[in-house]
Amino acid sequence: MTTWFIILLIVISTLKVVLASPPTFVMEWLLNKFALHARLSEETTTITLRGKRLEGEEKTQFIHHFNEATFFDRYDEYDVPAENTGTPLVINTKKGKMDVLLDVYIYSDHVDVFKQDNKKAAAYSLRSDKLQDVPMPLAGNGNFI
Incomplete structure (x- = not known):
């Protein structure tokens, strides 16, 4: 016993x-x-800007900077900023078995991300000095992209 x-x-x-x-x-x-701001992997991610894919070192560098970015703020559905008029980087990736679509708008002081998967959508803001200074063919309205 x-x-x-x-x-x-x-x-x-x-x-x-x-x-x-x-x-x-x-x-x-x-x-x-x-996590709302999930990490991207190079194998399952495609990044396009104006229909043209980012490849090689440019893609690797962007993914690294995106993964290192600091989550800043989540937008409520009524609080989403209306300033997203530039051309977004479109990121297609997988999270587990789900396909995830990210629209990324880069500005000089922050980065807006609009995330959409099979079940829901979310919008949030990131801070990253390196990501905000990414040199790419840029366009429009004071936006980097």
């Missing part, structure tokens, strides 16, 4: 410690699953 009690006590204590402080890989998986 005492042996079973000790074993049960050890199992419950171990379970309590694991649930109270899960391993790092479990926390990373949970955070990435529900």
Whole structure:
């Protein structure tokens, strides 16, 4: 009887410690699953500007800067800025099994992202000095892109 009690006590204590402080890989998986600003991978991502694909070093550099950008603010559906008149970078990527479409508008002081997947749409703003200074064939209204 005492042996079973000790074993049960050890199992419950171990379970309590694991649930109270899960391993790092479990926390990373949970955070990435529900992150609004998800990381892009080069293999599953295509980036187009005015119908022309970005390839090679330009694509790699943009993805790196996009992944390193800091999430700044999420827009409510009634709060979406009306200034998005420039030409967006269109990013097609996959998040798990879902296709995700991102329209990225780059300005001198922030980056607006409009994310659309099978189930929902969201708009948010990023900050990234490197991304805001990306040299590309640019157009229009003080926008970089």
